[in-house]
Amino acid sequence: MKNFENKKVVITGGGSGIGEKIVAELYQEGVxxxxxxxxxxxxxxxxxxxxxxxxxxLYSGDLAKVEDIKEFAAIVEKKWGTVDILINNAGVVSAGSISSISDDDIIAQTNINVIGLILMTKHMLPLLKKSKEAALINVSSGLALISMPFYAPYAATKAAVKAFSESIRRELKDFPIQVTTLYPTATDTPMMKNSNSGGLHSPEMVAKKLIEGIKNNEIDVILSDLDNVKLNRDNPLEFDKKAAAMFDAFKKRTEKHRSM
Ligand SMILES: NC(=O)c1ccc[n+]([C@@H]2O[C@H](COP(=O)([O-])OP(=O)(O)OC[C@H]3O[C@@H](n4cnc5c(N)ncnc54)[C@H](OP(=O)(O)O)[C@@H]3O)[C@@H](O)[C@H]2O)c1
Incomplete structure (x- = not known):
């Protein structure tokens, strides 16, 4: 997709962080x-x-509730009859040692980050299929490519987003729907407020990279260090040594990392 002018955009979690900056970039592009x-x-x-x-x-609703997703999709259908771009951006995190994360947080992360995203896609797809030139954007995480300690439930949800994107891209091959997955790493948004992480990316930069990636028809927009991604894929035991060296830092930074 080269031109965003007058496209009709659905975005989840557009009210803050990366989503808000994606709205800003798309507005600049003529949406x-x-x-x-x-x-x-x-x-x-x-x-x-x-x-x-x-x-x-604007729809005040919860992605963990299928009724909200269906009502939102019905409102959009009534208003526009079609959707050109669906951006599944909303997400939550609850980190720490697996025994310290509550059952409710594990269930909610999965419901919002995975099931909500899948159901939103399912219920918006008939509208995307009516567009002559559409895009489906799913926001995963660098943790789907390199899962670090103390993020096990969250990383699992984001790996699920990666697999969902790949499968749906292949399933939609006969439709003019581009599927792009965004893999941000630590970014300065409300989600990271309690994380104690340094060297955060700016959400503006992440949004710009996504728009650039969509224009270039990229299937993956990855903010992670690609050498590390490759090492983790090709030689995971070697990457375990790097993860072990960062173990204490990750333990400390994830103790209070929660945005639910
Ligand atoms: N920031 C990072 O370091 C980072 C790194 C990798 C990936 N990501 C991913 O990037 C995406 C955006 O995150 P962000 O950093 O911009 O965080 P954020 O500022 O906390 O934004 C998350 C957005 O999702 C919405 N949301 C959360 N739960 C929801 C629910 N149940 N129903 C509807 N909306 C919900 C929130 O709005 P309400 O609270 O009003 O519902 C909020 O607008 C997420 O998928 C996140 O996992 C972020």
Whole structure:
């Protein structure tokens, strides 16, 4: 997809962080119509105020609830009849040693990051299929490519997003729907507020890389260090040594890392 002008965009979690910056980039590229779902009404209203010249359909709903997803899809269908770009961006994290993460947090991470994303795609797909030129964007994480300690449930959800993207891309081969997966690494957003991580990427940069990637028809936009990704894939036991060297740092930085 080279030109975003007048495309109709659905984005989950567009009210903050990376999602908000993706909205900003797309607005610059000529998108005027956004449908946004998130739980907090305040975040959604603030987004509308930030871009007064854009048209927003704001839906305060929870991706963990299938009724909300279906109602949102029905509202979008009634309003536009079609969708050009679906961006599955919303996500949550609850990190720490596996025994310290509550059962509820493990279930909620899976419901929001995986099941919500899959159901949103399923229910928006009929609308994407009506577009002459569409894109499906799924936000995974660098942790899907290199799973670090103390992120086991979260990394598992993001690896599921990777597999879902790959499968659906192949399934949709006969439709004009480009599928691109974004793999951010530590980025300066509300999600990272309690993480104690340094050297964060800016969400603006991540959003710009995504737009560039979509324009270049890339299937993966990866922010991770590619040498490490390759080492972890080709020689995981060798990468275990690097992970062991970072064990204490990760333990400390993930103790309070939770955005639920
Ligand atoms: N920041 C990083 O370091 C990083 C790294 C790798 C991957 N990622 C991924 O990037 C994506 C965006 O994250 P971010 O860093 O921008 O975090 P963020 O600022 O916390 O944004 C997450 C967004 O998702 C929405 N959301 C969360 N749970 C939801 C639910 N149940 N239903 C509907 N909306 C929900 C939130 O809105 P409400 O709270 O109002 O619902 C919020 O707008 C996520 O998928 C995340 O996993 C982030």
């Amino acid at each position: 005027k119509d956004f449908a946004v779902i998130g739980r907090s009404k305040e975040k959604l209203e603030a987004l509308k105020k930030e871009f007064p010249k854009a048209e927003f359909e």
